[in-house]
Amino acid sequence: MRGRRHVESPADDAAGLAAVARSASITFREAGVVRGGRALLAVNQRGGFECPSCAWPDPDPRHRAEFCEEGAKAVAWEATRRSIGSVFFAAHSIDALLQHDDHWLESQGRIAEPLIAEPDDDHYRPITWDDAYDRIAGALGDLEDPDQAVFYTSGRTSNEAAFLYQLLARRLGTNNLPDCSNMCHESSGVALTQTLGVGKGSVSLEDIASYADLIVLVGQNPGTNHPRMLTTLERAKDRGARIVAINPLPEAGLRRFRNPQRVRGIVGRGTPIADLFLPVRVGGDLALFQWVNRTLVERDERSGGRVLDHEFIDRYCSGFAEAAAHWRRLDPTNLAEQCGLDEHLVRRFVDLVVAARAVTLCWAMGITQHRNAVPTIREFVNFLLLRGNLGRPGAGACPVRGHSNVQGDRTMGITHRPTEEFLARLEDEFGVTMPRRPGLDVVEAIKAMEEGRIRFFMGMGGNFVLAAPDTKRTARALSRCDLTVHVATKLNRTHLQRGRTSLLLPALARSDRDEIDGVQQAVTVEDSMGVIHLSTGRLTPVSPLLRSEVAIVAGIGERLFGRDDAIPWRELGRDTRRIRERIGRVVPGFAGAEEKLAAGSFVFPHPVRDERRFPTSDGRAHFTVNEAVALDVPPGHLLLQTVRAHGQFNTTIYDYDDEYRGIRGDRHVVFVHPDDLYDLGITPGQRVTVTSIWTDGERRLPGMVVVPYPTARGCAAAYFPEANVLVPLTSTALESNTPTSKSVVVRLEPESA
Ligand SMILES: Nc1nc2c(c(=O)[nH]1)N[C@H]1C(S)=C(S)[C@@H](COP(=O)(O)OP(=O)(O)OC[C@H]3O[C@@H](n4cnc5c(=O)[nH]c(N)nc54)[C@H](O)[C@@H]3O)O[C@H]1N2
Ligand SMILES: Nc1nc2c(c(=O)[nH]1)N[C@H]1C(S)=C(S)[C@@H](COP(=O)(O)OP(=O)(O)OC[C@H]3O[C@@H](n4cnc5c(=O)[nH]c(N)nc54)[C@H](O)[C@@H]3O)O[C@H]1N2
Ligand SMILES: [Mo]
Numbered sequence: 001m002r003g004r005r006h007v008e009s010p011a012d013d014a015a016g017l018a019a020v021a022r023s024a025s026i027t028f029r030e031a032g033v034v035r036g037g038r039a040l041l042a043v044n045q046r047g048g049f050e051c052p053s054c055a056w057p058d059p060d061p062r063h064r065a066e067f068c069e070e071g072a073k074a075v076a077w078e079a080t081r082r083s084i085g086s087v088f089f090a091a092h093s094i095d096a097l098l099q100h101d102d103h104w105l106e107s108q109g110r111i112a113e114p115l116i117a118e119p120d121d122d123h124y125r126p127i128t129w130d131d132a133y134d135r136i137a138g139a140l141g142d143l144e145d146p147d148q149a150v151f152y153t154s155g156r157t158s159n160e161a162a163f164l165y166q167l168l169a170r171r172l173g174t175n176n177l178p179d180c181s182n183m184c185h186e187s188s189g190v191a192l193t194q195t196l197g198v199g200k201g202s203v204s205l206e207d208i209a210s211y212a213d214l215i216v217l218v219g220q221n222p223g224t225n226h227p228r229m230l231t232t233l234e235r236a237k238d239r240g241a242r243i244v245a246i247n248p249l250p251e252a253g254l255r256r257f258r259n260p261q262r263v264r265g266i267v268g269r270g271t272p273i274a275d276l277f278l279p280v281r282v283g284g285d286l287a288l289f290q291w292v293n294r295t296l297v298e299r300d301e302r303s304g305g306r307v308l309d310h311e312f313i314d315r316y317c318s319g320f321a322e323a324a325a326h327w328r329r330l331d332p333t334n335l336a337e338q339c340g341l342d343e344h345l346v347r348r349f350v351d352l353v354v355a356a357r358a359v360t361l362c363w364a365m366g367i368t369q370h371r372n373a374v375p376t377i378r379e380f381v382n383f384l385l386l387r388g389n390l391g392r393p394g395a396g397a398c399p400v401r402g403h404s405n406v407q408g409d410r411t412m413g414i415t416h417r418p419t420e421e422f423l424a425r426l427e428d429e430f431g432v433t434m435p436r437r438p439g440l441d442v443v444e445a446i447k448a449m450e451e452g453r454i455r456f457f458m459g460m461g462g463n464f465v466l467a468a469p470d471t472k473r474t475a476r477a478l479s480r481c482d483l484t485v486h487v488a489t490k491l492n493r494t495h496l497q498r499g500r501t502s503l504l505l506p507a508l509a510r511s512d513r514d515e516i517d518g519v520q521q522a523v524t525v526e527d528s529m530g531v532i533h534l535s536t537g538r539l540t541p542v543s544p545l546l547r548s549e550v551a552i553v554a555g556i557g558e559r560l561f562g563r564d565d566a567i568p569w570r571e572l573g574r575d576t577r578r579i580r581e582r583i584g585r586v587v588p589g590f591a592g593a594e595e596k597l598a599a600g601s602f603v604f605p606h607p608v609r610d611e612r613r614f615p616t617s618d619g620r621a622h623f624t625v626n627e628a629v630a631l632d633v634p635p636g637h638l639l640l641q642t643v644r645a646h647g648q649f650n651t652t653i654y655d656y657d658d659e660y661r662g663i664r665g666d667r668h669v670v671f672v673h674p675d676d677l678y679d680l681g682i683t684p685g686q687r688v689t690v691t692s693i694w695t696d697g698e699r700r701l702p703g704m705v706v707v708p709y710p711t712a713r714g715c716a717a718a719y720f721p722e723a724n725v726l727v728p729l730t731s732t733a734l735e736s737n738t739p740t741s742k743s744v745v746v747r748l749e750p751e752s753a
Contacts, residue, residue: 007669007685007707008662010252031079035539039079039511042538043067046600050535052078052156052510053649055401055528056226057205060601068227073647073654078489078509082109083542089115089124098496102466102721103653106490111506112543119500129547129555132503137559139456139483146173147437148455150445153179153414154462155403156510158523158535160579161549162405162412163586164572165460168557170413170423171432171567175439176454179414180462181406182442183469187368187736188399189410191377195622197615200407202396202608203360204529209235211394214356217274218246218285218380219366219742220400223253223660224646226364229400233273242352245274247366248282248641248712249671252660276348281340282639282715283743285367286376286628288339288346289383294327295350296386307354309388316614317385319623326625338628340712358394359384364402366641369742373733375626382623390621391612401528402650404510408526411587411604416441425586432566442468443737446729449477457499458485460549461507463651465494469727469739470699487552492651508548512537521548521576524597530604532590534597550576629734633714633745637693638676641742642720642727651721658719663707670748671709671717680748684708688748690718694728701725702751716746 031039042048044058044067051067053074067075088108094117097105114132115124127135143149151169153162169177181189189199196202208215209232222229230253233243245254254274280288300307313320336343353359361380367373380397389395401407413422416439423434440448446468448454457464457478468474478484481499488495489509495502508514514521514537522536547555554573563570572579577594584591589604596602607613614621633639644650645658645667657664661671670690677684689702701723711717718726720741731740 008664010250010660010662010709030076030081032081035079035081036076039075039539040067040072042511043071043075047536049510049537050404050525050533051075052404054226055404055407056228057527057529057531058533059205059209059232070224070227070649074649075511077106077649077652077654078110079511079539080109081542083112084108084110084491085112085543086126093122094124094496094498095122097491098493101653102493102651103656105492106652108491110489110542111491111504113506113545115504117498117502124504127503132505133555133559135483135501135503136485136556140172140560143455146435147176148453149174150176150178150440150449150454150457152442152445152457152459152462152464153177153409154460155180155184155406155409156461157405157409157549158510158525159405159408159412159532159583160523160576161460161553162409162414163579163583164550164553164557166413167426167430167567168553170426170434171557171561173435175416175418175435175437176445177414177416177439178442178445179406179409180403180467181410182737183369183467183739183741184365184402184406185368185399186441186738187373187733188363188377190736191374191381192397192399195378195381195616195624196390196397196608198606198608200530200606201398201528202390202606203398204603204609205232207394207396208232208360208398210239212236212241212358212360213394214242214244214352214359216244216246216359216361217254218361218363220362220364221247221249221251221253221643222400223251225402225644226400227253230273237273242275242356243273244276244278244349244352246278246280246285246288248280248715249643249717250277250279250710276345276352278341278345278349279712281338281712282641283370283372283631284339284341286372286379286626287335288341289376289379290327290330290626291332291335291339291346292350292353293323293379293382293386294330294332295346296353297324297327299350299354308386312388313385316612316621317623318618318620319625322625323382323623340714353387358392359387359389360394360396360398362398362400364400366742368736369733369738369740371631371731371733371740371743372628373738374735375628378624379626381621385621385623391608396609405525407528407530408524408532411526412583422586429582429585430567441737443729443732443739446474446477449480452480454480455482457481457483458487459494460487461489463492463494465497466492466651466721466724469724469731469741470729471721471725473729487549490652505552506543506546507552508537508541508546510535510537511539512541512546513539514548516574519575521550523550523576524580524593526604530606531601532593532597532604533601550579631743631745636680637745637747638672638714638716640670640690640692640716640718640723640726640744640746642723642744643717645719661709666705667719667722668704669707669718670704671707671711672748673711673713673715674708676713677706677708682706682748682750687751689751690723690726690746690748692726692728692744692746694731694745696728696730699726699728706748
């Protein structure tokens, strides 16, 4: 609970049975013992539902309790018996609701009925589903141009709902399908497609658990965000694999881990995770990997060609000579300064790399949300290519995905830049012309709303206003739309920053039973490693008025395009198997899904992983020459990154604690190195206003409490989404346009007592 702020020394180990038991007890409190128990036993089991939390894959065979502390929290949060409907909204005006914080808003329970707020309404009030569909079809039908509509997607949406949703947008005539990926792993997709020809990770769970000799974790906090990954890492360690962690923060899960699913794990101090920890400066990874790659090439030359995999490079790659020449030109002193690391640490890292037959490189938001994100990931690929660490057991690239189906949504066509091949297949399947004009991503969509070019916004899940950068600016932009439509499970701030008219449509969640004509509807999701699982909700919905995302999209489609449309909306909306048949004819690798799923899960083909084939323009993997674009951090300023606490899932705040970092009862804190605090003349515990500077001016976040913390020098950290007000809309990553949520230039100004 929110209470007195309390700062403890950070934990140096993660997880453990006690933590899972504590989360299970939250599940029981929210959902009741029977409902909660049924929910937890069905998570990630065959015949059950896929965990709605992160995208880390399930091991095969599955453990009897294949969920983690964070998964239990996520399930509890959606399985709650509390709900809100007309009575609640009659009692609370929209303005009054805006005064509450994000934890409070979602804590009120599941949204139980469709609601509307019109221009003169102070409150949301009930509306029937039919009327809601009429409103939406009416608003879409009124547009002068389909590109005046924006269809946003968060990553919990099932494959079936996502496929139907992109079909709705494209049938209307727009590719305006921004999604949470734009703020997440877009940089990974861009860099991997350029260099390897496939935008997805190239390893399987088995590669990490059983074959990798060295696992490198860069810019990722698995203890909090992918706790089940720690179990995989522990298995790898047990057979002698080494782990290197690269992070400006000494995260608990990178150091020690107590496995709740093993008896030995419950007692004792747990398994040390990282063999080597590199406290890189925020944004310093490109320089670090250039340094490493340069060192590998140097050692190769000195050893007569025994360090690099020349056979692989000659046979499969292009661009090696240019890249090597570039590395030779770089100045190591300069690189050391940029990444803030001592040479001896880098040397030890290179030693481990050279000793390893198979290296897997994992990364997440600590890499993708920087100005140089795409060049940095291309440099990761260089690193892997140098020793042939692609397309063989235990070796490869592993962008660790966030939302449980964010990867699947992309596979289903949720993207503002679809390929010609995908559009042509859709046209073949449905006999309808698809739009070719590229759509808007998240940042472009916000700018277009600001300029009055967007009249309609629909959010399939998510919390657009809080997840996007520049909270105030984004909220203002959204409110310029004529109609905003939110398909959601729980109330959040985006629903309150409404357009002229706003609809709030309550969806079934993944744990909810969805039965149509006596047939249990199942959906599918794709995990971080391209494995497709079936997911069947088990719990009785909190209200009979909830509808599945599939049914909602189909309902809108039918109302808009009629019963006789080339796309049989009604038929598709009533049976997810019919949607899977269609997906099977559009998405390569999905054909025959029904039969394959009856036998278990199945894996999408991946040419790099499966055949060492690189489907780039020239059929080769590309070495690249990457230049860092330096960010100017003036004297007296720090580079701020925004991170997740242990008690949240993105903008969903479960509680105010971040136990691994020793913070209790408050999220308005900023972590700074003690020596930086000394230099800045700021005392620990002091209240400051954090001001970010950018080309378009300053942004301020008052009331932040300073916590001295062992982060890299010159860096700071604060929590997402509270700190999003500081992230400038126009500061985005090169080539991927991802907001630079992990590199915000700030100064701290003490507030008077
Ligand atoms: N429980 C829980 N699980 C989640 C989520 C959640 O909110 N809660 N969110 C889900 C989603 S959508 C996503 S995308 C993932 C996010 O998973 P993560 O990427 O682990 O999430 P962040 O908290 O953003 O952590 C980023 C990490 O990168 C480090 N970092 C920051 N800047 C740099 C840098 O310049 N270099 C390096 N090397 N490291 C850096 C930070 O110190 C931090 O440890 O988790 C998913 N899983
Ligand atoms: N500063 C900063 N900003 C960031 C990040 C960061 O690290 N720093 N991370 C970015 C990343 S990685 C991501 S992925 C985005 C996340 O952006 P989003 O995906 O937009 O945000 P979430 O917080 O995951 O969305 C939570 C809401 O989803 C709804 N919801 C939950 N489950 C369901 C469901 O089953 N169906 C439907 N229809 N709705 C559901 C609930 O109403 C809930 O309030 O944020 C990005 N923003
Ligand atoms: Mo994400």
